[in-house]
Amino acid sequence: MSKYSIFSLAKQAINYHEGWEKVWRNPEPKKHYDVIIIGGGGHGLATAYYLAKNHGITNVAVLEKGYIGGGNTGRNTTIVRSNYLWDESAHLYEKSLKLWENLSQDLNFNVMFSQRGVYNLGHSLQDMRDIQRRVNANRLNGIDGEIVEADELKRRIPILNTSSQSRYPVLGASFQPRAGTARHDAVAWGFARGADSFGVDIIQQCEVSGFIRENDQIVGVETNRGNIGAGKVGIVVAGNSSVLADMAGFRLPVTSHPLQALVSEPIKPVLDTVVMSNAVHGYISQSDKGDLVVGAGIDSYNGYGQRGSYTVIENALAAIKELFPVFSRVRMNRQWGGIVDTTPDACPIIGQSPVKGVYINCGWGTGGFKATPGSGYVFAHTLAKGQPHELNQAFSLQRFSTGSLIDEHGAAGVAH
Amino acid sequence: MLQIPCPWCGIRDESEFSYGGEAHITRPINSEELSDDEWADYLFMRKNTRGAFLEQWQHAQGCRRWFNVQRDTVSYKISASYKVGDLPPQEMLNDK
Numbered sequence: 001m002s003k004y005s006i007f008s009l010a011k012q013a014i015n016y017h018e019g020w021e022k023v024w025r026n027p028e029p030k031k032h033y034d035v036i037i038i039g040g041g042g043h044g045l046a047t048a049y050y051l052a053k054n055h056g057i058t059n060v061a062v063l064e065k066g067y068i069g070g071g072n073t074g075r076n077t078t079i080v081r082s083n084y085l086w087d088e089s090a091h092l093y094e095k096s097l098k099l100w101e102n103l104s105q106d107l108n109f110n111v112m113f114s115q116r117g118v119y120n121l122g123h124s125l126q127d128m129r130d131i132q133r134r135v136n137a138n139r140l141n142g143i144d145g146e147i148v149e150a151d152e153l154k155r156r157i158p159i160l161n162t163s164s165q166s167r168y169p170v171l172g173a174s175f176q177p178r179a180g181t182a183r184h185d186a187v188a189w190g191f192a193r194g195a196d197s198f199g200v201d202i203i204q205q206c207e208v209s210g211f212i213r214e215n216d217q218i219v220g221v222e223t224n225r226g227n228i229g230a231g232k233v234g235i236v237v238a239g240n241s242s243v244l245a246d247m248a249g250f251r252l253p254v255t256s257h258p259l260q261a262l263v264s265e266p267i268k269p270v271l272d273t274v275v276m277s278n279a280v281h282g283y284i285s286q287s288d289k290g291d292l293v294v295g296a297g298i299d300s301y302n303g304y305g306q307r308g309s310y311t312v313i314e315n316a317l318a319a320i321k322e323l324f325p326v327f328s329r330v331r332m333n334r335q336w337g338g339i340v341d342t343t344p345d346a347c348p349i350i351g352q353s354p355v356k357g358v359y360i361n362c363g364w365g366t367g368g369f370k371a372t373p374g375s376g377y378v379f380a381h382t383l384a385k386g387q388p389h390e391l392n393q394a395f396s397l398q399r400f401s402t403g404s405l406i407d408e409h410g411a412a413g414v415a416h
Numbered sequence: 417m418l419q420i421p422c423p424w425c426g427i428r429d430e431s432e433f434s435y436g437g438e439a440h441i442t443r444p445i446n447s448e449e450l451s452d453d454e455w456a457d458y459l460f461m462r463k464n465t466r467g468a469f470l471e472q473w474q475h476a477q478g479c480r481r482w483f484n485v486q487r488d489t490v491s492y493k494i495s496a497s498y499k500v501g502d503l504p505p506q507e508m509l510n511d512k
Contacts, residue, residue, distance in 0.1 A: 242464035253460035255437065256489075300435035301418070304466045304490045309417045311431045344460050401456040 001197035004108055023189060024196035029203050032229035033061045035383055036221060038208050038244060039236040040064025042073040042184075043361060043368065045191035045202070046376020047234060047383070049107075052198030054377075055384035060200045061230075062192075063223060065207035069188025072238050075306075075338035076369040077261050077283060077295040079274055081118045081179030082143055085134050088394040088406050089347060090141045095391055096374025097178060103373055109190030112183035112288070118274040119148070119157070119173040121323070127279060131174040138176070148173045159270060159326045167322045168280050181274060181285055187372055211248050211358075218248060218357035234359045234383050239304065239339025241362035250354045252362065253400050254341045257298040258308035259366055260316075262335035266290030270326070280319035292330060294320055298340060298366060307337040340365050345405040350379055350392040359383055360397065421497045422475045423483050436472030438462050439484045440504070463511075465489060470504050470511065473497075 002008060002021060012019055035051060037044045040062045051057045062068075080100055082093035104111050122128040131147060138145040149172045154162045162170045192202055203225070212220035212227060220229040235244045239256045266289050276283035281297035296316035299308035313335060321328050343349060343363040348371070353360045361379045364371060374391075381389035388396065399405055418430035444450055444458055463469070469489045474482045486496040486505055496505045503509065 243466050251461040255462050255464050302464060302469060302489050303492060305492055309430055311417055400460045401452040
């Protein structure tokens with residue numbers, strides 16, 4: 001892998017940029033791998049990267065049924081933050097945020113991580129009490145956070161409607177300065193390039209249709225490109241987790257829902273931060289291209305169709321328009337849905353499955369993008385050692401039997 | 417937006433309804449004899465089918481009654497709706 005730098009750019013510019021090598025190979029699947037990762041999204045590719053980099057396990061394949069980063073990695077609103085309430089999730093997401101802060105250097109690939117801060121608005125006295133509790137909990141866990149009153153908020157975000165006459169009066173917000181956004185595609189590409197450079201095979205257009213068993217153990221997968229043997233199999237397929245778990249022979253407490261997002265036509269810079277509102281189920285930021293990126297809440301029903309109902313985006317846009325009246329005439333360009341795997345406690349499931357040889361990383365629900373590096377980091381450890389990292393110990397599938405749920409519903413500052 | 421056939425009120429817009437998830441989950445009668453795993457299975461584990469799925473809806477802004485629907489979770493096409501206590505369509509009986 002050639003290193004990207006100002007010098008390589010200059011060198012390639014002389015040749016009219018026709019000499020760049022392919023960023024990753026396109027190999028044929030081998031007969032057997034030490035580890036097979038099903039799912040070539042950000043989380044799967046990050047897992048492969050850290051398996052190779054931190055644990056020296058390079059005989060690894062990432063199987064992707066479509067193209068890498070084409071699922072939820074390419075469909076989210078790119079927000080990265082770590083202001084979660086409970087210790088377990090706060091530590092996990094903070095580890096991820098720390099990895100984000102150095103990710104471009106680590107991968108030698110610009111993931112365009114921009115720490116522009118994230119505001120979570122409070123619209124009622126109870127919202128503000130919850131915000132105080134969460135900010136205090138964050139600071140005790142070493143995570144940055146502050147409470148911003150309405151006047152100060154108005155000064156920082158002049159276009160925000162903080163009038164007391166507003167449909168959703170803004171009383172204040174929590175603010176995490178180190179939070180921000182990143183470039184979603186670049187994250188998948190950067191991890192893919194990094195993993196590939198260690199010898200990981202990234203195999204696209206390769207759909208898993210079944211598992212190969214020996215006694216009680218899974219020893220490989222059946223795919224549309226033939227059977228592939230595996231020492232261990234990691235399932236990292238977000239919305240399709242239940243489908244793969246069903247093939248492997250275990251049940252998950254996961255339901256898959258459409259989550260919609262949309263972008264506007266590009267406009268001049270007007271919003272230099274991220275604003276989220278739990279109560280009205282809307283969040284907004286402005287991309288580097290100038291489009292407003294708007295996220296909605298999930299559609300209530302189970303769905304795999306990568307699209308949702310118009311009512312949900314209508315509600316989200318109505319709320320955004322109330323909060324930012326200046327956007328009332330902005331036209332929306334594109335709208336789409338991704339399939340998110342929600343759990344009863346709005347926390348992920350990372351660890352061993354009840355089936356020998358199979359590991360599962362799922363249940364990130366509406367907030368998986370921010371966790372991409374951290375998720376890969378702990379899941380790689382889990383796959384390599386056969387037991388969880390201390391950061392994902394609490395996120396086992398067994399917690400639904402033992403009752404030690406981690407209730408992050410709403411506590412994370414946004415509806416799940 | 418889905419057009420949902422309420423067995424009592426007829427076809428109405430989805431925005432009048434609230435969703436109740438997987439249908440035909442029965443609370444175990446012998447709950448004191450269940451293991452933690454079996455109880456977790458009843459409480460949390462869900463089919464989450466990709467394809468033909470039986471689910472519960474409530475006509476929250478209409479007659480406020482619960483009923484069951486057979487809907488495809490990929491195409492979102494609704495092929496049947498029936499009252500609570502009635503049997504699902506013949507082809508779904510094994511799935512119940």
